[in-house]
Structures are given as C-alpha cells and as structure tokens.
Amino acid sequence: MKTINSGFNRRDFIKTSAAAGLYTATAGYTKAITGNSLQRPVRIGFVGIGSRGSGMLRVALSMENVEIPAVCDIVEEKVERAQRLVEAAGQPKPIGFTGPEDYKKLAELKNLDAVFTATPWKLHTPVMVAAMKSGKYGGTEMPACDGYDEAWELVETSEKTKMPCMLLENYTYMRNVKMVLNMVREGMFGDLTHCETGYQHDTRYVTISSTGELLWRAYERVLNNTGNRYPTHAIGPVAQWTNINRGNRFEYLVSISSRSLGLRHYAATKFGPDHPTAKMNYKVGDVNTSLIQTNNGITITLYYDSMSPRPVDFIYRIQGTKGIYSGTLNKIYLEGISPRDHTWEDMNTYMDKYDHPLWKKFGAIAEKSGHGGSDYLCFRAFVESIRNRSEVPIDVYDAATWSIITTMTEESVLNKSRAIDFPDFTRGRWQARKPLAIGII
Template identity: 45%
Template sequence: GTHLFFLENVCYRRDVLAVLNMVRQGLFGELIHLECGYQHDLRAVKFNDGKQPYGGGVEFGEKGFSEAKWRTIHSVHRNGDLYPTHGIGPVAQFIHINRGNRFLSLCSMASKARGLHDYILNHPKGGPQHPNAQIEFKLGDKVTTLIQCAHGETVVVHHDTNLPRPYSLGFRVQGTRGLWMDVNDSLYLEGTSPTHRWEPAQPYLQRYDHPLWQRLAERATGAGHGGMDFFLFNAFVESVKRAAPPPLDVYDAATWLAITPLSEQSIAAGGQPQPFPDFTNGRWMFRQPNFALDDTY
C-alpha cells in the first residue's frame, strides 16, 4: 500500500521545533499539561462581499466568495472544535501520541454564539434588516476541549474564530521543571529563571533552535507560512525517496481529526466524556517516535 503523509505545517514552525528540542533535552522535566488551539479572528474570512476573499460585506454561501462560500456554513449547523490540527499536531509530538502514548477520552463545552451575529448587525453592509441577521449560528464562539492521555497528561484545545482577537495558537507546554507559553512569548525554568518570574523565550528558542532549521533556514526563506511549508514538503519528499514511514501518518491524521466529531458529540451530550478510538489497534504501545529526529527531515 501507499503511505499517507498528513500535511500539518505548524509541526515545523520554528519556535515549535525549538520547544520540541527543549522537551527532548529534558528542560521542562516530565510533561504534565499542554494547551493549544486555533484562535484566529475569521469573521472577515467567513463573510465578504461576494467579490473579494476577505471582508467587504456579510455574504456567505452561494452569495459569498472564496472560503466564505463553504466555510461559514459549518458555523451555522455545527457546534464543536472545527479545526484542531494546527494546535494538536505539535502537542502530539511533544507527548508521543500514537508512538508510546495515546488520547484516551475528551470532553468539550461550547460558549453561546454571539460573535458572527454581532458582526453582521454592526457591519456597514449588514444591519438588523439584512437577511443574514436572522440566521441563528450554532457554533459556540469559544469551544474548549479537555483530553486525557494514557500517560496521565492533560491537554486543553481551544477553538476561537468568531470574536475580535489577535492570532495565536495558544501553546502551553508545562512539566515538572517549568513551562513555555507562546501567547506571552515567555517561559519559566525552575533553578534557571528568576524565582516566580517569567523570562523572554527568544534567547532559549535561539539557543535550542532545532537542527532542521539550523541547516535549512536559508533554503526556507520566502516559503509559505514563514518557512514552515518548506520543511513540510522537504519531509514529504525525503520520506518518499527513502520509502520510509512518514513522520505524520494516517494514524496521526485520524487521531487529530477525530477531535472534531468527538467534540460535537460531547457538547451535544452536555459535556460528557467521549472515548477516543485507538486507530492503531494497540500498536501505539510499540511504535517509536520518528518526527524531526535530526537535521534530515
């Protein structure tokens, strides 16, 4: 058969790979809790004027253009974490999901849905008389999912796309010796950082820059998404050339994407825990990590 390579580019983000390097070198100790998410104001993506891809109106569906043509309808009919992979992909590498560890169960809750309706009401081309102002959006403005792992870690996954906010994937990596948070670009390492005080993360991210970025950063200049896409495609090509199992495979794809329907089921059941399928059929206990192990791919 043919391998599936799951193209999740944030796994190759420079700071994410530096933190992975730090995790592997034990700087955070044993990992206890992690957070991530998709936190991105998409209101001007979900609505436009039907002519330009971003903003300019409050149309979607048949009257929308580009992503507004298909993306927004999910916010009308669904209530769950609709886009978990950007955040959960890197987190899965930090704690060896499907390669020595796995997700056991999740529970999700959703806030009320107000952001998209408010956007339509207050947009110059919207207002209370606009037909779209009558739509009741089902997607909660803030969806929060809590995952329990086989080795005892907890993971919180955020979905937040309908409210005004700066972009952030909300990474938090916390262990017995310290933590890193990307939202304030800071970290704390016990015995190294000033007691109970944050330190800027950048000096550490530079010191522990992943060997992949050290070797290939110049070649990645100008590539999509700040260079991440270069490393993603490089890994795809190199694994194909070697006929090697891809570092992001079909089990990862199924596991990460399962968060969406499981979160919908949990929310519909009032936040009740939902068991996670073991797509590896027990092989997670014996599979070894193979993601970004050196400067090759």
C-alpha cells in the same frame, strides 16, 4: 467490530513497494531530512488550487527537482493560472482537469508519485483515498477527514495499499513549536503534566464574503457543527510533544461550547441587521473549550475560537516538573536554570542551543515561505518522504486522531460535556511505536 489489516510498517512498505516494482528503497529517511538525499525528481499532482493550493504550488515550485505534471480545480481560470505558474517556473505545461470528480483521473496518471489536496474539507478523504488506491502518496490539508467512517477509511486504505498519506500540518513546523519539541526530548521541561493550546484566529472574513455571501467554510464550519471544527493546528504540536500514537495516546475528551453570537454580530455590522446572514442560526459556539486526558496522565486544554474579534494566539503552553514555556508570551521558565526565581526569560535566549536541526539547516530558505516558514519545511518533509519512499512524519494515525476531535467535541457538547473516548486508530500499536527522531520530525 472493525476488521483488522496487517500492520503498516516501514519494512512492509519497502518490501511491498519493491516487490511491485514501484520503487527501490534509497537513502534513509534521516539522511533525507538532513538534505543529503538523492535528487530524484518528485512528481506531484495538485487538487484544489485556490488560495492555499496556489500558495503551496509556489512553495513546491521553489524546490529543486519537484515537478508538477497535473493540476485540478473545478474553476477553469484557476487551472489555467496554475498551468501558467508551472510554465513560468520552467516546467512543461501540466495537464489540467476541471471536473468535480476529475481528481480520480488525476490520481490514475502514470507520471505522478503523489497527490496533494487543498480543496474544501469534504473532499480531503475522497481525494486521498483515490490517490492511495492508485499507488500514490497522499498529502492533505487539514482536517484530513470528517467523522469516524472517513477516519477509518483513511487509515484502512493506507494499511491496505501500503501507501502513506501525510497530513501537512504546517503548524508543527513553526520554529518555536519545533524548538520546544527539541527541548522536551532533551528533558528540559522534566516530566510533562499539562499543555494548553488553541486555534484562536478570527476567520469571520473567510466565512462570509465581503459582499455578504456564505463561503464554503460557513457550510463546513459554522452552520452544522457545535464543536471544535479546526483542531489540528492547535493539537498537532502538542500531540508531538506528548508522543501521541508513539508510546502515549489520547484517552478521552470533554467539551463545552459558548453561545453563538459573533458571526451574526459581524454580519449585522457589515451588511446591516436585516441582511440574511445577520439573522441566521449558526450552530458554532463562539468559543469551544475541551479538556483531553492522555494515557500517561497529561491533561490538555484545547480552545477553538474563530468567530470573535481578536488577534491570533495559539497559546502553545507546555508545563513539566522542571519548567514551563508560553507561546503567547514566547517566554520560558526553567527551575534552577533561569537566572531569577519565578521570572520569565525570553525564549530566544535558548535559540543557539535548542533551535531545531531542520530550522538550523533550512531556516534561511524557509523564512521566505508563508506561516512563519512552516509551509516550506512541512512541504519539504512531504517531498523528502516521497523521494525516499519512506514513511511520512505525520501519518494516517496522526491525521485521523487529530482530525476526529471535531466529531468527538460535537458529541460531547451535545451531551452535556459527556466524556468521549478516542478511537485507537493504531489498534494497540501505539504502545510499541517509538517516537520519531528529531530531524525526522
């Protein structure tokens, strides 16, 4: 049995942090999110400055009072490029690290408040654990962890060190996703019964390079896993709509995968049928389909489809006793409110009234950043948590619960879709934890 630590909560966190002379509790979190926080500089070290890392570095540098004292990547040119970016933003040249385990040295720096990682997946938990153990906030790209051991390590390290670690799941900050959350809280959909969601995104081009080499995603995503290898963009929004780990929880899932043809077909078409990548045995199923049951009886269909030629579609459908929203269509139907029975309405009809407060306040700035503006809002939430020394809106319990779906779906697929129980990373505290207020999430 797992040893249980004292619970991690906001009061403990502030007490411990203050006692350690690290921080004093400043403005409340709600105040921070509404933009009135004290502008104390927030100092963040970046680990992994490839495509995503440099994109998020630009987002960080666009924010007031965010400083980047250190950067780390195993590729020297990427470190130098990041240093130039920081200097071009008017900040001193950050210290650069290039060793494969130098993230540990970075985490130990005294002039840092937080560490953000955008490395390949296998490094997310090690970097976050090093950060928290050094008294830093952690911020990670997804998935946060790989397998049960890492998931528990993430949770237990946060509990022991009292340091928060945020999964920077930017898709929970999409405008339509946040607007639906707002409407759920206003009771517009009634009692929820079902959601449908999916990471349906053709990612073959980042799996095999344009010159025919397998990239890290091939090793971490398609060669060794038959389940849902990238669940958090899809499940994150639904988990927030359904109050997972805050009054509700995922109970179990069942999962099934189709055969694996897409990547071989892609490789044969691009590089010829005799190319090694056209003959490989990929474990990933082209389409993985899972069903999740929540404690309060909501069902969720979750897709993972990243090896097929297709336009992006994350579905984001929510159904309740009073109505339905479809992200695919960006349309809504609310019984007794929509003007015509059984007829969709444009979601934008409801924008004035139900646009999320974060979007109302920061939408104009956010829209300049990637992923429909969600990159800015997500990173901003991370920065404000650090600035206010408060909890993070997507904490280790969420990070572990959303990320563990990869391991669970594989277990289910390999066992004729057997039902797999979700671990309760909160150890029962989900029952008392209250949903975060709109404005905080």
